[in-house]
Amino acid sequence: MTSGAVATATIRTGLVLGVRLLVLAGTLLLVARMLGSQQFGVFAGACSLALFLGSLSSFGSQLMMLRAVSKNAESSEEILSYAIPLVLLLGAIALVCFLVVMSWAIPSAQISFGVLLAIGFAETILQPFLGLMSAEHHGLGRVARSQALQFSPLALRFIFALLVSFIGFQDVLSAYALGYFLASVAALVLGAYYLPKSWPNWRKWRVVTLTYISASCSYAAINFCKSGSAELDKAVALKLLPVDLVGLYAAGSRVLGALMLPVSAMVVSAVPYIFRSQDAHLHDTRRMVFYMSGVSFAYSLFLLVGLWIASPFIEIIFGDGFKGLSEILRIFCFAIPGLSLRLVSGNALMAIGRPWLRVGLEVIGLVTLVASSICFVIFVGEKYMPFAVILSESIMGVFGILILRSVLYKKSIPSCF
Secondary structure, three states: OOHHHHHHHHHHHHHHHHHHHHHHHHHHHHHHHHHHHHHHHHHHHHHHHHHHHHOOOOOOHHHHHHHHHHHOHHHHHHHHHHHHHHHHHHHHHHHHHHHHHHHHHOOOOOOOHHHHHHHHHHHHHHHHHHHHHHHHHHHOOOHHHHHHHHHHHHHHHHHHHHHHHHHOOOOHHHHHHHHHHHHHHHHHHHHHHOOOOOOOOHHHOOOOOHHHHHHHHHHHHHHHHHHHHHHHHHHHHHHHOOHHHHHHHHHHHHHHHHHOHHHHHHHHHHHHHHHHHHHHHHHHHHHHHHHHHHHHHHHHHHHHHHHHHHHHHHHHHHOHHHOOHHHHHHHHHHHHHHHHHHHHHHHHHHHOOOHHHHHHHHHHHHHHHHHHHHHHHHHHOHHHOHHHHHHHHHHHHHHHHHHHHHHHOOOOOOOOO
16 A cells, blocks of 8 residues: 555545544534533533543453454454453443542532433443444454444434434433433444454453453553543543633534544554554655655644634634633644644554554653643643643654654664653
8 A cells, every 4th residue: 555545545534534523513513502611511521531431441452453453354353252351341440430530520410420321331331342343444444434433423422412402301411411322322233233244252252361461451551541642631621620611621622633533534544554564664654654744744734724713713603602712722723733743653653563652652741731731720820721732742743753753764762662
């Protein structure tokens, strides 16, 4: 696969992700306007924490599936025989942790136990299984189908959001949380129908071995750190910011994440190729990484300017309950270049067989994010917490590209990695 083939795959995947962007934007607007900034902030923070904890449920099995199937299409059953029982066990533990943390962080008057249970079960148990299904398609080169499968619960949540907004339930949050859960159930059923081949039944499940844990440990760390980079700030905001500011912050962060989908399309299209080539075609890998870095950085500059100009209009679309969103979006603009480079460098480091370099980089980013969030809130002001994201993403993006370049050209790596 050449850069031209990756570009073609990117366009196909980009079409899926383009529809995903529209659905994400529609869902975000519907839910935000239905709930208002205060309830939306609590809901978004709960979802972020559930996603963060749910990233441990599969213990890296999704990335192991992607890597194994990219090299040998028949290896999926072996991975699944360990992954299925592991997701059930770790997912249950993650769900309990989520419920305990949220009960401590948020008063029950702001969000009910039933809402938390629906969100937590969907993200810590159901979504990891859907991720395994998606990874199997991705490894087989069916990138667009993989993305479509990941997209299916988002589309169903959009439909539920429409229904809730039209019907006008008295308890809007509980009604939408139920739809949130049912969307994951329906997506899982759909994914099972389109599996390349049947999953092993319970008689073929295996007790996880030390060999499997050792092989998956780095991928589990990648999943955890990747999710932390995308979601932890919104969970932290629940404790650091007033409820109304949490809603503005979460809305701004979600808008930023949605706009990065074109970079994600390019990266996920290139990962199977890099998995297969690695050292055998090092020159092609270098050229691919250079191509991705250049395109993503150019797009990030275009997006920075575009979001700065469009931020007042986005605030108007969100409604009167989101006064001040424009100011937060304009701060988030400056996180875009670092975020773009981080997406490229992090996935490339994983694909060339250096996952711990990515983990080390993202751990530094997470520590920077949490520490600087606290510092900005205490010493500068609550509304400046987005500057912590700029600092964290810039560090991960710049150093990620430098480390990736050092690996590809066989130069020295800082000893901390």
